[in-house]
Amino acid sequence: MVGKDINLKRRSVVKQIVDNRKAAKIITGLGSPTYDVFDAGDNDSNFYLWGAMGGAAMVGLGLAMANPNLPVIVITGDGEQLMGVGSLATIGVQKPNNLSIIVLDNGYYGETGMQKSHTSFGVDLHKIAKASNFKHSFSVKSDNDLNNLIDYLPPIDGPIFANIKVEPQLPPRSLPILDGVELKNRFRKNLNLKAL
Amino acid sequence: MITDNNWEKNLFDIIKKHKINFLPYVPDAGHAKLISLSEEDQSIKPIVLSTEEEGVAFSGGCWLGGKKSVLLMQSSGVGNCINMLSLLSNCNFPFVTLITMRGEFGEFNSWQVPMGKATQGCLENMGVVVHKATNPIDVISFTDAALYSAFSSDQQIAVLLSQRLLGRKEW
Numbered sequence: 001m002v003g004k005d006i007n008l009k010r011r012s013v014v015k016q017i018v019d020n021r022k023a024a025k026i027i028t029g030l031g032s033p034t035y036d037v038f039d040a041g042d043n044d045s046n047f048y049l050w051g052a053m054g055g056a057a058m059v060g061l062g063l064a065m066a067n068p069n070l071p072v073i074v075i076t077g078d079g080e081q082l083m084g085v086g087s088l089a090t091i092g093v094q095k096p097n098n099l100s101i102i103v104l105d106n107g108y109y110g111e112t113g114m115q116k117s118h119t120s121f122g123v124d125l126h127k128i129a130k131a132s133n134f135k136h137s138f139s140v141k142s143d144n145d146l147n148n149l150i151d152y153l154p155p156i157d158g159p160i161f162a163n164i165k166v167e168p169q170l171p172p173r174s175l176p177i178l179d180g181v182e183l184k185n186r187f188r189k190n191l192n193l194k195a196l
Numbered sequence: 197m198i199t200d201n202n203w204e205k206n207l208f209d210i211i212k213k214h215k216i217n218f219l220p221y222v223p224d225a226g227h228a229k230l231i232s233l234s235e236e237d238q239s240i241k242p243i244v245l246s247t248e249e250e251g252v253a254f255s256g257g258c259w260l261g262g263k264k265s266v267l268l269m270q271s272s273g274v275g276n277c278i279n280m281l282s283l284l285s286n287c288n289f290p291f292v293t294l295i296t297m298r299g300e301f302g303e304f305n306s307w308q309v310p311m312g313k314a315t316q317g318c319l320e321n322m323g324v325v326v327h328k329a330t331n332p333i334d335v336i337s338f339t340d341a342a343l344y345s346a347f348s349s350d351q352q353i354a355v356l357l358s359q360r361l362l363g364r365k366e367w
Contacts, residue, residue, distance in 0.1 A: 027257070047260060052283035055253030059283075062257025062265070065218065065241075070261065084253075086246030093244055180287035184260065193262040 006141065010104050010166040013146060014075060015040045017102065017153065021073060024100075024154035025063060025187075029056035029076025031111040032170070033104055037075055039174035044190040047183055048176045054084030057101050061091050064099035067191075071098050071154030078105040078119045078163075085128065091159050092132035100155035101129070106168040114168065129161030140164040203332035203361075204229035207294075210336055211240065211266060214343040218243055218258060220251035221268035226296030226362045230268060248273030249280035256289045264347060267293040271300075271315040271356070272308065281322040284352045291324075291352040292342050301359035319354050330358040 010032065018026070018040035026046045028034040033056075034048045047063075049056055060074035081088075081103045091099065107120035119125065130137040138149050140162050149162050177183065188194070208230055211219070219234050220243040221227060234242040243265075245251050251267035258265045269277075274295060284291045298305070299312020316326050325345075327338040335357060342353040 049283070051286065052253060052280055054249065055256075055280055055283055058250045058253035059257035059260070062218075062254040062259075062263075063261040064257075065243075066258045066261025066263035084250070087250050087253075089246050090244070090250055180283075184287045184289065187260055188262065191260075191262060 006165045006167050008141070008143070008146065008164060008166045009169065010036055010106065011039060011171050013104065013164055013166060016146065016150060017073070017075065020150050020153055022071070022154050024071040024073045027056055027060045027063065027072065027074045029053075029074070029080035031077055031080065033075045033077050033080070034176065035171070035174045036104065038176040039171070042176060044186045046176075047187050050178055050180075053080055054087070056080055057084055057087040057091065060099055060101065061087070061094065061096065064096040065094060068096065068098060071156065072100070073153065073155065074099070074101045076101070076103055077110070078103055078107065078125065079109045079117045081125055082118055082123075085125075088125075088129050088132040088134070088161070092129075092134060095133065095135065095159055097135070097158045098155055099158050100153060100160040100162070102162045102164065104166050105163050106166050108168050110168075110170050114170075124163070126161065126163040129163070134159045134161040137161040138163070203335055205233070206332070206336050207339060208233045210340050210343070212237070213340075214347070215264065216240055216266050216343070217263040218254070218265035219268055220245050220254045220265055222248050222251070222270065222273050224268070224270035224296045226270070226357055227268045227294070248276045251293075252277050252280040252291070253283060255291050256283050256287065259289050264290075266343070267291070269293060269295055271295055271297045272311045274315045274318050275311050278318055278322060281319075281324060281352070285323040288350040289352070290346040290350050292339075292346045293354045294339065294357060295354055296357045296362060297359050303359065316356065324352045324354050326354050326356060328356040328358060330360045332361065335361060
């Protein structure tokens with residue numbers, strides 16, 4: 001079993017990242033990462049994706065490039081990032097220093113019944129990010145690795161990528177609002193942007 | 197004055213007039229002038245994409261941060277965008293894309309034809325309003341209207357640039 005040497009738990013990992021976000025905006029990829037971030041504490045500066053699989057990193061890039069002084073953290077899963085794997089190359093071209101992409105890699109598609117993803121077969125997103133010219137790319141497998149990553153958050157010296165190996169567990173679902181318009185409007189209001 | 201040979205420059209000026217910040221693109225010969233003009237301009241940044249749906253998600257993120265983008269792609273790229281367009285309709289993100297057509301008028305490459313035929317239907321099925329421009333005057337006025345409507349009333353609008361406008365690709 002791929003997860004046998006892994007003892008990081010996704011909810012605890014996400015809680016530590018969220019607790020150290022400071023002024024960072026957080027974009028989440030669909031499925032468990034959305035629930036994990038919501039469970040760590042809802043916030044108008046969170047934008048949760050419930051669909052648009054493969055799009056989380058690019059939503060993050062758009063936000064980061066729109067506001068170069070605003071730190072942006074994308075928290076997503078291995079399956080979601082694999083669907084948008086080309087976006088790592090696109091980010092590697094733009095190199096925004098205020099963007100961090102964090103993948104919670106449990107090696108499985110959790111929402112659909114725990115089918116193995118590519119990362120269970122040895123595909124390494126950390127190496128893909130590194131080869132895509134991210135300024136820093138981390139492979140996180142222990143509490144020490146996680147503490148080291150948190151020192152780089154919120155991102156000011158990015159782009160930063162982190163692939164965090166987490167146990168393949170399915171914590172109880174913790175569901176934020178589904179209404180995309182409300183999520184958009186509260187996020188923009190928090191940046192003093194008008195609703196429409 | 198709008199003439200056949202300067203419509204690309206006029207199109208760029210309209211995009212600038214609407215204070216567009218980013219032009220995410222997957223290149224097409226029909227967009228080449230627009231991309232090179234943006235590369236020389238400090239106020240508008242071209243963003244090269246690895247696939248078109250990245251530009252849909254980028255546009256949403258950009259608007260979350262209060263900035264505007266216009267996605268440039270070829271009709272074949274519309275098929276790549278279909279599910280990502282759900283992000284725009286769910287959140288009512290304003291969105292404008294300029295799409296150069298293949299497979300619809302004087303096409304030599306049969307591989308371009310299926311997606312060329314399906315482009316308008318795919319967009320409309322996903323809730324995107326489609327304006328189809330076949331001459332230089334329409335390109336400018338349709339794009340002007342699309343940019344105004346999208347960013348003032350949260351709509352998703354595509355302007356299709358016909359092969360009749362771009363000219364037949366000769367091989």
